[in-house]
Amino acid sequence: MLVSWRYKYRNSPMDHIDPRARWIFSFAFLIAATSTWNWMFLLTYFIIALIWYRLGNTTWKETRSGWRLVLFMLFMMIVINTIITGGGAGGVVPPGGQLVWPNGFNLFGKTVHFGLTIERLWFAICQILRVLGISMNFILIPYTMDARSYGATFSSLGMPDKLAYTTELAIRFIPSLARNFSVTMDAQRARGFELDDIKGGIFSKIGRMAPLMIPVTMNAILSSEDIADAMDLRGFGQGKRTWLYELRYHRWDYVVLGFSAILIIGGLVASYVLHLGGFVVPQFFYNLFA
Amino acid sequence: MAETDPLPLVIRDLSFQYRSRTEPAIVDISLELHPGEVMLLAGSSGCGKTTLLRCINGLIPHSYRGKLSGDILIFGQSNAGMKLAEISQKVGTLLQDPERQILGSYVLNEVCFGLENLGLPREEMIRRGEAALERLHILHLRDKETFGISGGEKQKVALAGVLAMQPKILLLDEPLASLDPASAREALLLFRELADQGMAIMLVEHRVEDVLTIEPERVVYMEAGRICFHGDIQGLVQVVDYHKIKLPAQVVVERAKSEPQPNFEPAVPQLDTSKPLIEFQQVHFRYHDDAPEVLHNINLKIHAGEVIAILGHNGSGKTTLVKQALGLLKPTKGKVFLEGVETQALTVAKAARTIGYVFQSPSQMLFAPTVKEELSFGPKNLGFDQETIAQNVQWAIETVHLEDELLTPPLALSFGQQKRVSIASVLSMRSRILMMDEPTAGQDYWNYQAFMDSILQMPGFDSIIFITHDLDLALIYANRIIVLFDGEIVADGKQFDVLQDKQKINQWRLVATSLLELNFQMYPKTGKFLRAEALAQLLD
Numbered sequence: 001m002l003v004s005w006r007y008k009y010r011n012s013p014m015d016h017i018d019p020r021a022r023w024i025f026s027f028a029f030l031i032a033a034t035s036t037w038n039w040m041f042l043l044t045y046f047i048i049a050l051i052w053y054r055l056g057n058t059t060w061k062e063t064r065s066g067w068r069l070v071l072f073m074l075f076m077m078i079v080i081n082t083i084i085t086g087g088g089a090g091g092v093v094p095p096g097g098q099l100v101w102p103n104g105f106n107l108f109g110k111t112v113h114f115g116l117t118i119e120r121l122w123f124a125i126c127q128i129l130r131v132l133g134i135s136m137n138f139i140l141i142p143y144t145m146d147a148r149s150y151g152a153t154f155s156s157l158g159m160p161d162k163l164a165y166t167t168e169l170a171i172r173f174i175p176s177l178a179r180n181f182s183v184t185m186d187a188q189r190a191r192g193f194e195l196d197d198i199k200g201g202i203f204s205k206i207g208r209m210a211p212l213m214i215p216v217t218m219n220a221i222l223s224s225e226d227i228a229d230a231m232d233l234r235g236f237g238q239g240k241r242t243w244l245y246e247l248r249y250h251r252w253d254y255v256v257l258g259f260s261a262i263l264i265i266g267g268l269v270a271s272y273v274l275h276l277g278g279f280v281v282p283q284f285f286y287n288l289f290a
Numbered sequence: 291m292a293e294t295d296p297l298p299l300v301i302r303d304l305s306f307q308y309r310s311r312t313e314p315a316i317v318d319i320s321l322e323l324h325p326g327e328v329m330l331l332a333g334s335s336g337c338g339k340t341t342l343l344r345c346i347n348g349l350i351p352h353s354y355r356g357k358l359s360g361d362i363l364i365f366g367q368s369n370a371g372m373k374l375a376e377i378s379q380k381v382g383t384l385l386q387d388p389e390r391q392i393l394g395s396y397v398l399n400e401v402c403f404g405l406e407n408l409g410l411p412r413e414e415m416i417r418r419g420e421a422a423l424e425r426l427h428i429l430h431l432r433d434k435e436t437f438g439i440s441g442g443e444k445q446k447v448a449l450a451g452v453l454a455m456q457p458k459i460l461l462l463d464e465p466l467a468s469l470d471p472a473s474a475r476e477a478l479l480l481f482r483e484l485a486d487q488g489m490a491i492m493l494v495e496h497r498v499e500d501v502l503t504i505e506p507e508r509v510v511y512m513e514a515g516r517i518c519f520h521g522d523i524q525g526l527v528q529v530v531d532y533h534k535i536k537l538p539a540q541v542v543v544e545r546a547k548s549e550p551q552p553n554f555e556p557a558v559p560q561l562d563t564s565k566p567l568i569e570f571q572q573v574h575f576r577y578h579d580d581a582p583e584v585l586h587n588i589n590l591k592i593h594a595g596e597v598i599a600i601l602g603h604n605g606s607g608k609t610t611l612v613k614q615a616l617g618l619l620k621p622t623k624g625k626v627f628l629e630g631v632e633t634q635a636l637t638v639a640k641a642a643r644t645i646g647y648v649f650q651s652p653s654q655m656l657f658a659p660t661v662k663e664e665l666s667f668g669p670k671n672l673g674f675d676q677e678t679i680a681q682n683v684q685w686a687i688e689t690v691h692l693e694d695e696l697l698t699p700p701l702a703l704s705f706g707q708q709k710r711v712s713i714a715s716v717l718s719m720r721s722r723i724l725m726m727d728e729p730t731a732g733q734d735y736w737n738y739q740a741f742m743d744s745i746l747q748m749p750g751f752d753s754i755i756f757i758t759h760d761l762d763l764a765l766i767y768a769n770r771i772i773v774l775f776d777g778e779i780v781a782d783g784k785q786f787d788v789l790q791d792k793q794k795i796n797q798w799r800l801v802a803t804s805l806l807e808l809n810f811q812m813y814p815k816t817g818k819f820l821r822a823e824a825l826a827q828l829l830d
Contacts, residue, residue, distance in 0.1 A: 147395040147396075148394075148396055148399050169393070172395065180654075183649075183654050184654050184655065186613070186618045186649075187654045189639065190645075191642060191668040191671060191715065192639040192668055192672045192719065193667070193671050194637065194638075194639050210657055211655075211667065214656075215654055215655055218653060219653055219654065223390065226390040226391075227393065229349055230392075230393055231393065232349060232353055232374050233349065233378055234378055234403055234451065235375030235379070235407040235408060236403075236407050237407075238373055238374060238407065239408075239409060241407050241408075242411065242412065242415070243406060243412075244398065244412060244415055244416070
């Protein structure tokens with residue numbers, strides 16, 4: 001059975017914004033935030049995202065599993081990719097630059113030379129601002145948007161009905177998969193299987209995950225067949241459909257839509273017409289390492 | 291209905307063979323279904339019942355390809371040229387497992403899903419959706435999340451979704467399979483009521499005895515894709531092999547008089563109450579902080595020599611209870627001990643050395659390329675040596691009678707065989723306690739009786755615990771019954787003590803069966819509870 005994300009009505013400001021306006025805002029934010037590496041823009045967007053996030057009135061306890069995933073991705077992207085290997089900064093940070101530790105640093109009595117530049121470090125900070133800003137926008141959605149609204153919203157935004165409903169199901173497929181994974185995990189633990197015991201290299205570890213991955217995948221395939229049957233039996237996809245969920249714009253929604261328009265147009269004009277979106281390291285940051 | 295009006299359903303010489311199969315699934319089926327009629331379609335697993343329904347509702351050939359011949363006329367019109375949307379307005383289908391049918395995240399959305407597909411205006415959808423909920427007496431569920439409602443309620447919600455489309459024919463594919471006895475009885479009365487209002491109903495069901503209580507006008511019995519019997523109830527109970535479908539106990543007793551006494555000797559050891567194997571001390575449990583409590587103050591001791599049946603309504607906390615014993619769930623308050631060690635201090639892997647737990651659905655655990663590897667998985671995890679693993683695998687496969695399938699991929703087997711592999715994969719761990727969650731679910735009568743007989747006669751278990759909705763199963767196989775109601779143990783003891791008060795049985799949402807009543811009648815003579823075939827030998 002498809003389950004939904006753990007949405008609950010909180011009577012928060014976010015609960016009173018039309019889902020269409022929310023999706024439009026989030027995508028406007030995404031486009032604006034990905035069109036620039038300028039720290040001033042990114043900091044502004046981050047503050048906007050923070051205010052937006054606060055409108056949801058969610059608690060850390062509710063959203064922590066989502067944040068754990070984001071923080072893991074950030075760690076991989078920033079610490080490993082940008083800071084250690086420098087890979088993520090390619091194409092944005094010019095080659096060369098000023099070393100953070102020009103003479104190396106002392107580690108357990110030995111001098112270590114590590115080629116981290118001030119520019120790469122600043123770039124990592126910009127990445128953090130951008131990823132956290134975007135994440136705040138999208139993490140909020142499953143916890144604060146009524147699961148009944150997805151299909152009607154996508155359809156109202158111009159998506160074909162069939163695609164709109166299947167997108168809704170796809171969104172709900174993620175928590176359903178997590179639930180199935182948990183059931184299979186329990187079934188295999190009852191047979192003495194412990195995930196912590198998995199040792200060996202990456203391929204060996206993947207191989208030993210088979211007792212979990214195969215039943216979960218097979219169940220996903222079987223349940224998708226059941227879902228298709230259940231939809232067919234009630235005439236899905238045979239013509240133009242209507243939606244039970246009622247969408248209606250209110251005064252505040254127009255404010256959100258207006259702000260989204262400013263965000264996307266302003267962001268794109270600043271980056272691509274006025275060329276203000278380039279990566280720059282502020283002088284105060286250089287001064288910290290002087 | 292005027293004399294000249296076409297019948298809701300006429301099937302003529304229908305045959306179908308799935309593209310991937312070498313044998314036809316159904317052969318030369320001819321039937322008529324009249325308005326206001328309930329037709330019971332019975333038969334063992336794989337006899338073609340579901341295929342027949344798929345042909346009627348259009349899933350064959352729209353979703354399942356193969357060789358189809360013959361005619362299906364729905365109100366005089368062949369369904370061959372009809373779109374699924376057209377068929378679905380005339381033929382409503384309720385699938386076996388409501389969990390697999392429900393799409394909407396909230397009840398009203400689920401009920402209105404078909405109406406949305408028909409493009410009806412919102413007001414009309416709400417009107418029809420609420421009317422369907424009202425008709426099934428579940429209007430109070432209107433704004434509830436579908437995930438959070440009980441199994442019986444899910445079944446009714448799924449049915450409301452079908453009824454909202456106002457079909458004239460209703461196809462029901464094992465609608466009682468996941469329901470507790472009281473919910474099943476309510477569902478059956480509802481089907482009767484719908485038929486009495488003019489709907490034509492075709493009901494596929496293994497629980498034949500239960501269906502007979504609503505007096506279906508016609509009964510069809512199928513075997514190997516063909517109709518073997520087509521007539522009324524009286525005809526069926528005389529003709530059909532009572533080993534294959536569950537008939538009322540009185541009928542079986544009459545017909546089994548001339549048969550030899552069934553030989554059944556459970557292999558569990560003598561009762562030993564000196565030291566409990568499992569002990570629950572004032573256990574409370576909730577799934578998360580803001581969720582309601584599921585188990586309330588459970589106090590329980592399980593000893594060697596006990597075969598325990600856990601009964602209770604849908605959502606009463608049966609599965610949650612047994613998962614505590616293995617440590618898959620830990621009590622929110624209170625303590626659970628496994629052989630004297632608190633489960634908080636045990637890993638599940640360690641607990642699995644003592645308790646073998648068979649989950650309800652085999653597809654949740656089967657993964658290996660061969661049955662042999664599947665059966666080796668548990669003992670390997672427990673660190674057994676190669677020789678012991680080989681011995682255990684051989685013993686387990688022989689126990690479930692699947693020796694010929696050792697090299698077959700488990701997922702390529704039938705559902706019943708998969709279920710047996712899942713049990714064998716737990717048996718091979720040689721745990722001292724066997725716990726089974728709905729071991730007979732999805733199996734036909736003959737298979738589940740044979741299966742339970744063999745499990746209970748298997749040596750090596752100190753105790754066997756099984757969750758079931760089938761009162762007769764508890765009656766025949768258990769020596770202790772525990773009844774859970776809304777997360778509390780409301781009865782615990784021998785069959786005679788627990789099941790003698792009919793009023794209480796009804797309160798707990800269990801339903802007294804004909805076998806239970808017959809056993810109580812004969813108890814002064816038998817002194818124990820027996821299956822109908824055994825009772826037949828004791829009648830004068």
